Amino acid sequence: MNLDFLEFEQPIAELRAKIEELRLVGSDNEINIQEEIERLEGKSRSLTESIFSNLSPWQISQLARHPLRPYTLDYVSRMVDGFEELHGDRAFADDKAIVGGLGRIDGRPVMLIGHQKGRDTKEKLSRNFGMPRPEGYRKALRLMKMAERFRLPVLTFIDTPGAYPGVGAEERGQSEAIARNLFEMAGLGTPVIATVIGEGGSGGALAIGVADRLLMLEYSTYSVISPEGCASILWKDAEKAPLAAEAMAITSTHLKGFELIDDIVPEPLGGAHRDPDAMARNLKNVLIEALDAIRELPIDRLLEMRYERLMSYGVVSA
């Protein structure tokens, strides 16, 4: 089994392997091989299209957590010029599960803040698998307040399994740190655009997610609890995660249907990790467009609209 491909992608992986084999043979025998490769490439494309046109929410949540999926800094390096990372909460530590800094997008300076996962084992550990501790949220808040002071729009990128369930995190006021961000972001006097790029895991995600525009990459997820967590509580069986993923409507199309998000950013065929450059280009264009739509608004009007949007969340009957 090719580990770069998920279980439901294995037919594609087999076809890719065949094409690679032919390419090797092709170098010393050129008759008709090129034609065959082209035929198989076409087949691979249509197979991928057909598999990806009908993904289940559980399959999408696997894509959202794919080990090759681009993370915040992968987008920052592709979309942003002159990035200067800013570190630390000025009180306790620099949480590497949340990164932030100044950069220019399309020439315009912005504050960028996002969850960051690690690629190899060592980095995964130092980034704590993208699970922030209180100092991560407090760093994010410090940068947001700075952005407000200097009238810089804030772009956030959400990609976390959730807040870190640890003793120290609780001792240092995890709940308060998340709550404080929700409180402050609701009144932050500068435009905020949040994009879910991978996993939108609960309070740890929302803590940098209160925004004027909320976007989701096509194969990202956003939910109140992980499918596994939900399954183990409600079904008493973590193996029922696929059912929980379905029931909780965690995908971009579902959430757009409920008007909980503004826009879906399309991903390249096979997902963002198959072509990070194309993905970053799509995302950059959408972000510039979203910024253009709100950056000229007077701050009072912007905050009024943000408040109305926040108050509209929820469905009740009387």
Add this chain to the structure above:
Amino acid sequence: MSWFEKLIPSRIRTEGGNKKAVPEGLWAKCPSCNAVLYRAEMERNMEVCPKCDYHDRVDARRRLDMFFDPEPREEIGADLESADPLKFKDTKKYKERLSAAQKKTGEKDALVVMRGQLQGRELVAAAFEFGFMGGSMGSVVGQRFVLGVNEAIARRAPMICFAASGGARMQESLFSLMQMAKTSAALQQMSRHGIPFISVMTDPTMGGVSASFAMLGDINVGEPGALIGFAGPRVIEQTVRETLPEGFQRSEFLLEHGAIDMIIDRREMRDRLANILGMLAGESPN
């Protein structure tokens, strides 16, 4: 059933193996010190054990009843009900869970909000019904909280919230998560109007409720011994694979770590909060 019991004819056998020695409801046992207590005495003592001061959980209406002056009172957002936007179903339908919870508690959802008075001062108070799906926060809880905040702003009256919740309600998925942002934003608005919010965290205050309005009090109060935190102790134990420190996530632990301003005994709640509110309102002592 033992062989001996089987020998007894069924008409002589009594139903239910462990027969209670006392009539139901007359006596209560303190879950903490195991003292056997006269129920009426517990009630008089606001469900606090007179022997060990253990604070037992109380339901929403009882809580507000103990807190407010007897008159006047007006409930806010009473007619709101969950609309089940996801048509959620796990092993049971959400709709069924809702009606079971409604039947069990007599409440339509997990938060009760009222306008009333505390020692003659008008205020808005909200209290969680933990028996209603673990006091979980969905759209109705969020909306009632916001209606309470709006009422407080309109009347320039302070707001008190007695939290008791396991967190966000899974059955409303992202709608529930967004209630965290919604309620916190409402408090932001209230804060701009210079109206005080006092958050009283009772046992237990966890997850999305503690990580939103419950931790955003101008004054954060804990009841003695209340479990307060973001992640549940079992989840943390499984993650860090070590036993948790003594008293972890209890009010006393939070006070020690600077997360709450004070711990108030339930029996002193009215007097202490009235004193604080009087000072925040800049009143001279009477």
